[in-house]
Amino acid sequence: MDNVVCAWNTPDHRAQLTNTPRSFGGFSFASYPRTVPQDFSKYVASTSASNSRRSVVLHGTQGSGKTGLGVCALSTFARQGVGSLFQWNVLTAERTTPVEKDEQVFPSPCWFERWSSILARNRKTDWDEVGWFESLDDVTVLMLDDVGVETGTPYREALLLRHLEWAEDDDRRMLILTLNDPPSKWPKVVGERVADRMIEQRRFLAVHVPGESLR
Numbered sequence: 001m002d003n004v005v006c007a008w009n010t011p012d013h014r015a016q017l018t019n020t021p022r023s024f025g026g027f028s029f030a031s032y033p034r035t036v037p038q039d040f041s042k043y044v045a046s047t048s049a050s051n052s053r054r055s056v057v058l059h060g061t062q063g064s065g066k067t068g069l070g071v072c073a074l075s076t077f078a079r080q081g082v083g084s085l086f087q088w089n090v091l092t093a094e095r096t097t098p099v100e101k102d103e104q105v106f107p108s109p110c111w112f113e114r115w116s117s118i119l120a121r122n123r124k125t126d127w128d129e130v131g132w133f134e135s136l137d138d139v140t141v142l143m144l145d146d147v148g149v150e151t152g153t154p155y156r157e158a159l160l161l162r163h164l165e166w167a168e169d170d171d172r173r174m175l176i177l178t179l180n181d182p183p184s185k186w187p188k189v190v191g192e193r194v195a196d197r198m199i200e201q202r203r204f205l206a207v208h209v210p211g212e213s214l215r
């Protein structure tokens, strides 16, 4: 029973459950106004089938399309059903009760978060860090958008490092990170320990998203 794909667990339904902001909802690789960086296309095509996944970091000037491209990859992986089949079956199951206002939403196996939202939650006194990482147990692809914002304190660097370690703990897990700064500035922006891992090619593919702002 564990490997049965339930009727409601469809590619479209999974793609709707990635927590991607509504404004990126209609984006696809085909709608990207420039040529998708070749190394990124190859990476997305080869990653989905693989069981040992490498993380990726998209960097480039403001507005060049990093979030848009990352979201397209996330949606591709969700459509392919990357992650726990059991979890996708549970999350796509038809609900019998409406969603409550403050109901806790469990992350799906392919999940989007703005780094600034995580930091905002983290600032609250009732932030449950253990609970957050427990909820990531069922996640395989985690996109952390704009990890270059609001960094610079040892605590935040340590929190980002814990997310990198979360990915390292299981070969199947991967992160999609975005930030504006080029690799030479990463030590300053995200801290030396995080930057050191992000430039290690075995762990991360670094993709430059070229061009001026598309906005």
Ligand SMILES: Nc1ncnc2c1ncn2[C@@H]1O[C@H](COP(=O)(O)OP(=O)(O)OP(=O)(O)O)[C@@H](O)[C@H]1O
Pocket (backbone or CB within 6 Å): 027, 028, 029, 030, 031, 032, 033, 060, 061, 062, 063, 064, 065, 066, 067, 068, 069, 072, 146, 178, 180, 214, 215
């Ligand atoms: N896949 C896509 N399809 C269509 N348009 C896109 C796509 N990706 C990006 N764009 C266009 O490019 C604009 C900028 O994209 P995006 O927000 O991804 O840039 P960014 O590099 O993440 O910017 P920032 O550095 O401010 O975070 C979008 O508002 C949209 O108009």
Ligand SMILES: [Mg+2]
Pocket (backbone or CB within 6 Å): 066, 067, 068, 145, 146, 178
């Ligand atoms: Mg962005």
